[in-house]
Amino acid sequence: xxxxxxxLKNAFAGESxxxxxxxxxxxxxxxxxxxxxxxxxxxxxxxxxxHAQGHMAADDAxxxxxxxxxxxxxxxxxxxxxxxxxxxxxxxxxxHKAKRMFGYAVEAEKVxxxxxxxxxxxxxxxxxxxxxxxxxxxxxxxIELGAPPEHCPICNVKASVYxxxx
Amino acid sequence: xxxxxxxLKNAFAGESxxxxxxxxxxxxxxxxxxxxxxxxxxxxxxxxxxHAQGHMAADDAxxxxxxxxxxxxxxxxxxxxxxxxxxxxxxxxxxHKAKRMFGYAVEAEKVxxxxxxxxxxxxxxxxxxxxxxxxxxxxxxxIELGAPPEHCPICNVKASVYxxxx
Ligand SMILES: [Fe+2]
Ligand SMILES: [Fe+2]
Ligand SMILES: [Fe+2]
Ligand SMILES: [Fe+2]
Ligand SMILES: [Fe+2]
Ligand SMILES: [Fe+2]
Numbered sequence: 001x002x003x004x005x006x007x008l009k010n011a012f013a014g015e016s017x018x019x020x021x022x023x024x025x026x027x028x029x030x031x032x033x034x035x036x037x038x039x040x041x042x043x044x045x046x047x048x049x050x051h052a053q054g055h056m057a058a059d060d061a062x063x064x065x066x067x068x069x070x071x072x073x074x075x076x077x078x079x080x081x082x083x084x085x086x087x088x089x090x091x092x093x094x095x096h097k098a099k100r101m102f103g104y105a106v107e108a109e110k111v112x113x114x115x116x117x118x119x120x121x122x123x124x125x126x127x128x129x130x131x132x133x134x135x136x137x138x139x140x141x142x143i144e145l146g147a148p149p150e151h152c153p154i155c156n157v158k159a160s161v162y163x164x165x166x
Numbered sequence: 167x168x169x170x171x172x173x174l175k176n177a178f179a180g181e182s183x184x185x186x187x188x189x190x191x192x193x194x195x196x197x198x199x200x201x202x203x204x205x206x207x208x209x210x211x212x213x214x215x216x217h218a219q220g221h222m223a224a225d226d227a228x229x230x231x232x233x234x235x236x237x238x239x240x241x242x243x244x245x246x247x248x249x250x251x252x253x254x255x256x257x258x259x260x261x262h263k264a265k266r267m268f269g270y271a272v273e274a275e276k277v278x279x280x281x282x283x284x285x286x287x288x289x290x291x292x293x294x295x296x297x298x299x300x301x302x303x304x305x306x307x308x309i310e311l312g313a314p315p316e317h318c319p320i321c322n323v324k325a326s327v328y329x330x331x332x
Contacts, residue, residue: 004262007253011268013179014249016186018241020178020218025234032231036295037285040309041238043300043331044278047307051274052186054267065198068191072207075184083180087173096170101220102177108217112210119203129202134209141213143206165209 008059015052019045069120076113080106104140107154111142135162174225181218185211235286242279246272270306273320277308301328 002010026041056062063071084106091099122129131145140155148162168176192207222228229237250272257265288295297311306321314328 001252001256004253004257004260004264007256007268008264011249011253011271012186013183014241014245015271016182017179018238018245019186020182020215021222021234021241022238023215024219024222024228025231025238028228028234029231034231034289034294036298036300037231037235037289039298039300039331040281040285040295041234043302043309044238044281046302046304046331047274047278047309049186049189050304050307051267051271053190054270055264056187056190058262058264058267062190062194065191065195065200065203068187068194068207069203072184072188072191072210075180075187079180079184083177086167087170087177090167090173091170094170096224098170098174098221098224101217101224102173104220105177105181105217108213112213115206115210119206123200123203128200129206132202132205134202134205136209136212138212138216141216143209143213165205165212 005059008055008061012052012055012059012061015048015055019048019052022048066120066123069116069123073113073116073120076109076116080109080113084109104154108141108143111154115143115145134164136165137161138163171225174221174227178218178221178225178227181214181221185214185218188214232286232289235282235289239279239282239286242275242282246275246279250275270320274307274309277320281309281311299330301330303327304329 022041022045026038029038029041084102088099088102088106091102119129133146135144135148137152137155137157139157139161140152142152142154148159150159188207188211192204192211195204195207250268254265254268254272257268285295299312301310301314303318303321303323304327305323306318308318308320314325316325
């Protein structure tokens with residue numbers, strides 16, 4: 001019998017994936033003209049968010065922002081150093097279309113780790129990061145502070161494609 | 167060496183959990199007054215959503231809305247029949263505070279499965295569900311179509327606590 005700590009990790013994994021699937025299925029239902037079914041998917045996604053965040057809280061997995069940045073840097077570093085490189089190589093070997101997003105992700109996670117590191121240094125000194133303009137490439141997940149680059153250094157789209165998240 | 171299909175499942179799990187953690191960490195950063203760090207967490211969460219949805223697409227895991235409802239019903243049924251009951255029992259045995267959300271979730275997933283089943287019957291007949299008012303209990307994840315119940319049948323909060331998701 002797994003411990004409750006182990007159960008919380010597994011339930012968090014399940015709820016997080018349910019959230020993401022339902023969010024994606026909502027977009028598809030909207031495209032197919034099922035507006036109320038899309039709303040049901042979005043609403044249920046939020047129910048799963050409540051469950052996932054409740055499990056995190058019960059597992060004491062929400063720390064101070066400094067703690068949370070350390071956790072985030074650990075995840076990003078694992079992804080770009082260990083997780084994604086062999087996945088990318090395998091997709092290339094199979095000629096699988098997954099290689100596109102694996103290739104984008106391995107580069108984007110490196111950028112995320114560096115930005116979180118910058119934020120950690122500020123927060124440890126009691127400060128916020130100074131840049132309030134934070135730009136996202138919606139094709140590959142690249143992020144740039146201040147102003148978007150002329151072309152995305154990962155996927156090469158133009159600056160005008162970048163968006164900010166409210 | 168895992169196949170790309172297996173890698174896509176694992177990468178989707180990782181990205182979905184990163185999305186949920188960063189969303190939660192953003193709320194915490196906001197509470198601690200780090201508004202720009204909060205925005206960095208929210209923006210990075212969206213980058214992980216892009217990766218997760220790209221992996222779903224590369225794995226051909228986004229079907230028609232009817233297919234997606236079948237997938238969703240399968241997940242909800244697994245959670246309320248198999249996954250959550252032993253987790254709840256173990257939390258009770260440990261006297262762990264996790265039992266609260268495990269108890270809410272096991273009941274809420276049953277409701278989600280039934281609502282998705284209702285939506286599936288409509289969609290299979292070429293129709294949308296008729297109710298556009300869809301109410302969420304933000305404490306336990308209960309969902310009700312049409313109008314909120316006087317008290318949540320799972321966690322007992324009043325109707326006025328229920329919310330709708332845009
Ligand atoms: Fe759930
Ligand atoms: Fe990342
Ligand atoms: Fe890009
Ligand atoms: Fe990612
Ligand atoms: Fe559910
Ligand atoms: Fe409730």
